[in-house]
Amino acid sequence: MVVGLGPGDRECMTPQAVQAVKECDAVTGYETYLELISDLTGDKEIVSSGMRKEVDRARQALEIAEQDKTVAVVSSGDPGVYGMAGIILEVVSGKVPVEIVPGVTAASAAAASIGAPIVNDFASISLSDILTPWKQMVERIEAAALGNFVIVLYNPRSKGRPDNIKTAREVILWHRTPDTPVGIVRKANRGEEEKTITTLQDMLKSEIDMLTTVIIGNSETTVKNGCIVTPRGYIF
Numbered sequence: 001m002v003v004g005l006g007p008g009d010r011e012c013m014t015p016q017a018v019q020a021v022k023e024c025d026a027v028t029g030y031e032t033y034l035e036l037i038s039d040l041t042g043d044k045e046i047v048s049s050g051m052r053k054e055v056d057r058a059r060q061a062l063e064i065a066e067q068d069k070t071v072a073v074v075s076s077g078d079p080g081v082y083g084m085a086g087i088i089l090e091v092v093s094g095k096v097p098v099e100i101v102p103g104v105t106a107a108s109a110a111a112a113s114i115g116a117p118i119v120n121d122f123a124s125i126s127l128s129d130i131l132t133p134w135k136q137m138v139e140r141i142e143a144a145a146l147g148n149f150v151i152v153l154y155n156p157r158s159k160g161r162p163d164n165i166k167t168a169r170e171v172i173l174w175h176r177t178p179d180t181p182v183g184i185v186r187k188a189n190r191g192e193e194e195k196t197i198t199t200l201q202d203m204l205k206s207e208i209d210m211l212t213t214v215i216i217g218n219s220e221t222t223v224k225n226g227c228i229v230t231p232r233g234y235i236f
Contacts, residue, residue: 002079002088003072004103008036008190012104020101021072026064028057029074058091065096078105082126082154107152110185110213113195115227117183117215122150127164141168145175150230153214165208176200181217181228188213
């Protein structure tokens with residue numbers, strides 16, 4: 001099983017995900033995510049690893065599953081959104097059955113914290129260029145901005161790539177006005193959540209790191225009563 005843990009708070013973890021972890025024989029995942037569910041794992045076999053070990057985790061999970069054990073590969077958010085679902089299916093390649101248990105992704109959690117910014121069409125783009133060539137990423141950012149999509153930025157800034165978010169903002173400014181609403185949510189539904197509603201012009205004044213989700217509005221997005229709202233097109 002590939003299990004989505006949601007953004008972090010237990011309240012945002014689905015009952016199906018909780019049950020899946022409780023019923024499995026072994027759990028494998030990134031060490032930080034395993035800590036979030038330590039009360040559910042008990043005396044189960046635990047296989048922990050660090051960042052950038054996704055392929056290793058997938059292979060370890062397959063080895064365990066081939067021993068006729070049920071293994072839960074845990075992934076934050078939804079495992080099918082920048083998560084482990086894809087690599088598991090590629091590595092397993094039909095050798096054992098795979099069930100994917102969905103979870104609340106960061107875009108949904110962050111959006112709910114600041115209003116309704118993604119109630120209309122939106123595009124999600126990860127600013128990590130570890131697996132995606134930077135040139136291709138910039139092309140995607142510009143295409144989303146040109147198409148007037150609300151844009152959700154995952155993995156916006158790390159110590160190794162502090163300037164990707166700056167470039168993304170510059171590209172989006174070619175097609176959006178500086179006063180376009182921007183929501184910045186750090187640790188969405190994971191402990192001490194921090195949220196800021198600002199503008200495209202001023203967004204870089206806020207703290208942005210790997211625990212942050214950035215949502216940039218489209219040309220119709222507004223701020224009403226302290227909430228970011230993107231109209232769906234209803235007439236009233």
